[in-house]
Amino acid sequence: MKTLRLFLCLLLGLISTSSYSESDFRVDDDLSYCHRQVLRALAELRNGGDYDFTMEPRNILSTDHQIGWNVRKATAEEWCSGFWPGILWMDYIASGDTVLLRPARGYTESLRGIAYRPIFDHDIGFLMMCSYGKGYEVTRNDDYRQVLLASADSLATLFNPVVGTLLSWPREVKPRHWPHNTIMDNMINLDLMFWAAKHGGNPLLYDLAVTHAMTTMRHHFRSDGSCYHVAVYDTISGDFIKGVTHQGYADYSMWSRGQSWAIYGYTMVYRYTHKQVFLDFAQKVTDIYLKRLSETSDDMIPVWDMDAPDRNVKDASAACVVADALLELQGYVKGEKQQRYREAAVKMLKQLAGKRYRSGKRNVSFLLHSTGHHPAGSEIDASIIYADYYYLEALLRAKALNL
Numbered sequence: 001m002k003t004l005r006l007f008l009c010l011l012l013g014l015i016s017t018s019s020y021s022e023s024d025f026r027v028d029d030d031l032s033y034c035h036r037q038v039l040r041a042l043a044e045l046r047n048g049g050d051y052d053f054t055m056e057p058r059n060i061l062s063t064d065h066q067i068g069w070n071v072r073k074a075t076a077e078e079w080c081s082g083f084w085p086g087i088l089w090m091d092y093i094a095s096g097d098t099v100l101l102r103p104a105r106g107y108t109e110s111l112r113g114i115a116y117r118p119i120f121d122h123d124i125g126f127l128m129m130c131s132y133g134k135g136y137e138v139t140r141n142d143d144y145r146q147v148l149l150a151s152a153d154s155l156a157t158l159f160n161p162v163v164g165t166l167l168s169w170p171r172e173v174k175p176r177h178w179p180h181n182t183i184m185d186n187m188i189n190l191d192l193m194f195w196a197a198k199h200g201g202n203p204l205l206y207d208l209a210v211t212h213a214m215t216t217m218r219h220h221f222r223s224d225g226s227c228y229h230v231a232v233y234d235t236i237s238g239d240f241i242k243g244v245t246h247q248g249y250a251d252y253s254m255w256s257r258g259q260s261w262a263i264y265g266y267t268m269v270y271r272y273t274h275k276q277v278f279l280d281f282a283q284k285v286t287d288i289y290l291k292r293l294s295e296t297s298d299d300m301i302p303v304w305d306m307d308a309p310d311r312n313v314k315d316a317s318a319a320c321v322v323a324d325a326l327l328e329l330q331g332y333v334k335g336e337k338q339q340r341y342r343e344a345a346v347k348m349l350k351q352l353a354g355k356r357y358r359s360g361k362r363n364v365s366f367l368l369h370s371t372g373h374h375p376a377g378s379e380i381d382a383s384i385i386y387a388d389y390y391y392l393e394a395l396l397r398a399k400a401l402n403l
Contacts, residue, residue, distance in 0.1 A: 044068030125189025152196030187265025253307035
């Protein structure tokens with residue numbers, strides 16, 4: 001049975017490769033679709049009145065009957081709060097529609113206080129770079145830059161020099177007996193530290209980010225390049241204790257979105273550092289992902305965990321992150337590998353734009369079939385805001401590459 005399944009996966013891979021064409025990838029149409037969905041979402045959020053900028057979109061569950069987003073209070077504890085303002089800023093870049101500017105500013109501003117309060121956890125990077133970072137990209141508002149610099153300084157307080165990484169979840173130290181825990185998602189938050197060091201912040205932030213990336217590279221991965229979700233370290237000796245999962249299927253498994261964070265994270269680290277070791281490693285974590293994807297999925301969208309026995313639960317968000325990263329990574333390599341990465345990214349985006357994954361009129365999100373925290377039974381087969389964020393960012397990369 002396993003042999004037959006492998007044969008069918010390989011056959012599907014050959015078929016999809018032979019039908020690949022950038023010419024039928026319509027990025028302008030996909031960006032227009034996203035703009036229409038954003039305008040629908042804004043209308044739902046106003047609901048006949050004005051926006052409540054303190055309530056940020058999070059998800060639309062498969063069991064929900066409404067077409068609009070479920071919203072949550074914009075706080076440091078709500079790690080997804082920065083994605084919606086980031087979507088608004090990116091949609092403005094794509095469409096030029098000035099109606100987006102007021103809500104983009106308003107939803108961004110609701111996060112300001114997070115930069116100046118005691119740090120809650122590592123997610124300040126997601127919260128602030130996706131909102132204020134995208135806002136600064138559009139406006140060059142120096143006030144936004146100052147908020148980002150303060151946020152980076154706050155994030156740096158989680159760095160443990162004995163271990164060599166940022167503490168991800170202070171709240172989990174005692175309950176789970178994880179003296180110093182670092183999760184793969186944390187790689188994305190290095191962006192804030194690198195960015196700040198480059199834009200007038202403390203130069204030490206660069207060194208801390210590089211040290212985190214190097215330590216994570218040494219301990220957070222198996223020999224084949226697949227990653228654990230959580231690495232646990234001893235705070236006295238700095239020694240690596242164990243790698244475990246939290247949102248994946250098992251400690252030994254490849255949680256798809258965790259691997260996508262690794263691909264995106266090391267690609268981004270190479271962008272800032274130009275160190276070959278990070279480019280080589282970005283390719284290693286990418287290649288194992290693409291290999292396992294071809295073995296475990298019926299298309300270019302992964303199952304939520306590549307070692308989970310149930311192959312029916314997809315995670316479109318992981319595909320969005322990977323496609324986004326691959327469009328950057330392909331620019332750093334040459335030859336066959338450049339072509340392979342670009343083709344894989346375009347295939348992912350084309351499939352995400354198809355009827356199977358596009359939300360369309362069913363709700364105001366861009367995409368269906370993402371999975372948040374499967375072991376906790378949370379956000380399974382849902383529309384989730386970060387899937388839309390990375391999907392739109394990937395489309396903008398594709399547009400810039402004239403794909």
